[in-house]
Amino acid sequence: MIDNSSFLKIAKVSKTFSDENGKTPAIKNVTLEVYKGEFVSIIGPSGCGKTTLLRLIAGLDEEYEGDIVLEGKRIEKPGLDRGFIFQEHRLLPWLTIEENVSLGMEGNKENIKEQVKIYMEKVGLSGFEKKYPSQLSGGMAQRAAIARTLIRHPKVLLLDEPLGALDALTKMNMQGEIERIWTADGTTMMMVTHDIDEAIFLGDRVVIMSHRPTEVDQIIPIDLPRPRDRKSKAFAEYRNMVINAFNESIGAYQI
Template sequence: MLEIKALHQSFGEVDVLRDVTFTVNEGEFVAILGPSGSGKSTLFQLIGGILAPKSGAILLHQRPINGEKGHMSYMPQQASLLPWRTVLQNVVLGQEIQGKANKEEAKQWLARVGLASFEEAYPIELSGGMKQRVTFIRALLSDRELLCLDEPFSALDEFTRLEMQTWLLSVWEKHRRSVLFVTHSIEEAIYLADKIVVLTKRPATVKQVINVPFARPRQEALLATTEFIALKQQLFTLIKEEKA
């Protein structure tokens, strides 16, 4: 579905991405993993059309979309909810911009994620995990085929983060949108993804693409298995090489 081909991006004299190539297939969950400053967020800006690459191609269903906006749903690191809008109003914001808000559908999704009683609440009244659920539903209700998640759980404590990861998987299993997920957490990448794209340090290129061998649906018990720990160590070694 999405093809990134020989993508290059620089800012002035600083090369950020160099010859980045990978694919995201229909309904696939792909994690982007790499050292800090390796251009992961820049990659999202390119896919989202906020930036145009210096060279290379971004293809959606084999059609070039370099510099074009509106082809992906986006969930940022912070919840980024508008404080003067209620939960329901925040959820339908993306649909409002597209001119087709569906409050009944939004209410159904809020009920599915345990937030039916918070429709008229304001963001200040929500916990961190609840805010992230609202932000995710807002992105999910956009009719875009590709969902880009930029470290959405990085600000959460360990237990809430695991709860949100498991929740995300349960929703994704039913919806099966194509997902591109940026994270600094090796464990999170393995637990969530079908495929992990490992980037080098800046200027980033693709060091290795690893197919995650674990069947779905995934349970928390997977985190303690020998196979999971071995893959975690393999990825840790790959990224540690880039910090040397």
């Protein structure tokens, strides 16, 4: 039975890929409930099925068992109610940042311009409207990609290792930026990351996935005030807790 009252409900979802090499079970019986406005961090070993799960939620892959239900509606195709941020920004290099952000938007030109201004401000890129993606740093380009998605008011933003390609310092700054954007915008976010500190810094809960075919292994709620202090004792305790849970979960496997 689907409980339509919850915001995003992932219920007994399984996914097996079939190709000429045979069958690859990627996801097995994943059940997870995401609350409105929540930030959920997802970690798991490489190749376990995290991207597959986000793609199913995005509707980019329509064949799966079980139910993914967003505000009462089973997800079967892509829609503007779900935004997707990839590891690379995927901005179009021949368009300016403002053209990228507003691409395909319809309606009154002045309104769109105003919206672009608001979202450029939200992601801290005011003044860079006329620049091209190649003129931005990796972190700035990723923020532009976030603006391009948030301007369409998705109900949920899915982030697949969005900061994976950035250096450690830029990454830390960007974690702060993402938290700021999340706080300002209130959009529900689900982020896959390989970075345990990042998962704890941003997540209301950290979901630990098992080796492929992946299932939810443990869920660790992070009960720390925001913005979180990476140097605090409490943060270090959560770090140990997540590392222990992760090691237990993957056993002999490697990250």
